Amino acid sequence: MAVSNNSELTIVLAESSAGAPQMGSELGSRAILNSGLLKALRDHFKQVHICEISAKPSLEEDHDHAGMKRPRTVSKATQSIHELVYSHTQQGRLVLTLGGDHSNAIGTLTATTGAFNSKHDRRPAVICVDAHVSINPPEASPSGNIHGMPLAFATGLATSQEKGIFDWIQQNHLIDMKKMVYIGTRDVDDEERKLIQQNGIKFFDMNDIKKHGIDSVASMALEYVGEQTPIHLSCDIDALDPEWAPSAGHLVPGGLSLQEGELVVRRVHETGNLIAMDLVEVNPTINVDGVERTVNSACALVRGAFGLSV
Template sequence: MTTSPIHNRYLSNQEDLGIVAVGFSGGQGKVGVDEGPEVLIKSGLLTQLHTELGYNIHGDDKVHLYPELLPKSQDDDPPYRGMKNPLAVSAVTRRIAEQTYEHSRQGRMTLTLGGDHSIAIGTVAGVAKATRERIGRETAVIWVDAHADINTPEDSDSGNIHGMPLAFLTGIAKEEREEYFGWIKEDMRLNPRKLVYIGLRDVDKAEKRILREHNIKAFSMFDIDRHGIGRVVEMALAHIGNDTPIHLSFDVDALDPQWAPSTGTPVRGGLTLREGDYICESVHQTGSLVAVDLVEVNPKLAEDQMVGVQETVRAGCSLVRCALGESLL
């Protein structure tokens, strides 16, 4: 039994937790984010989820590196539509979609530890498909992040796919070729009306246009300053509606670098750890949560200040525990 008093209305086995640990960094250029899951697990996260929160852990505490899916060399994976490592990211996220699908299909809570945020192409696609099949509903996504991650390949300045997952998931970026994300079929898609952002503060011009054109609900740091985190989460949940399963995709860079310095693209003026934990606790309390991602913990950054890595890992563990039912009282 889990220690959480909240009944989950969409999971048939809510004491079961399916883990996917993804050591993948190909969606961006900095080494180290592939070591994120290992440091989270080494710090005792899975043990805490089992002994403190009472989950039966399924799947592996081994970190997947997917060597068999990666092109042999950089030359075998040339840029396509300006994207870097397109074959690698597409193949790995396709496999992640199968892994999350498998857990979610069995009515378990699904937790994915990243890895850079490109991996959410797989996690969201797999959970969306399983939830459609299992209970006939669309899944909503709460994307907590400093960035909007909704660039189309053509709009992206960097070509880094971790800035594009939501463009592919919503179908705003279209692609036919299977090996370049064409494998994302209709039943894996995210309806843009079921997407809500919290924490934005570094949004590209083309992304602002996409958010406006598609009427996508977004709460920036400005909104949090204005209304407070309590009201913002209430409005975000009201937008989704209380008849929809929720996938929470949490980029640790949503937190202020003061709390999470060890991440690839830190942006000042972010969430406090308390605000991050609050979002996670509130989403847990809805009883509608079916999947959680925690991404972009990079222990290679800020390594000269060991404190920075430890703080980031501690913050990441806290967010996950709150999303999975830890509460203060």
């Protein structure tokens, strides 16, 4: 029996780019939704709810704190996302969050985990499709950009007690490191590598994909998270090769083809266990000639994950 109810979808437009070094990804959510995707989702689901969060540059001071840039703006935006996603997950709806930059996943991952934990006393699995592992604790981050840190906060490897800076994250929101897996990684910082090893976090990097093929990797990843486990699928568009997603913030060559990306998300769909999906880092201000291609790729991943026809 599937763990998710597939009749209602909530779309969260996470129009915040404060976690990234450059602006522009706040325009990504609408670019994706308005490219025909909304209609397709409305045709597919019985009901579609749309919510939005925007993080306008705050007028108050948001100076760096403990190795983080714009920490109060990002904390506030992700807390709002958390509250929305939490309440819609609790109502048994599937949730699609369209970013925005990857820091938004701090809000989504803590929300589905918190909501499932309080309702069912268990934590969902998290499948991250990403070129990066996005698990830098602030003090180890080479950039200070919070979009490189979402998994650090969502796992509890990074914490902050500072008022207004991620002090809203609670113990029961934290994802289970033994139930998370990365697919498509190829740009990992030294400290991130150590954390992945020390905590035994499962990953399938691009070499594993070349070696085993994407279908076997998808099978291994799904076997690892286990049957009957709700799945939160967290996708950064930069997992795809820049050929397929040129309008993204941090391009890393040697990524997944669109076909490989689609295969992964369709395999997740087939489990019947998907409860939430994030799609982040589409930036329509980068490589403007490639925006349409990037948006089409993003739509294809969303369609695949929710089992819409091609």
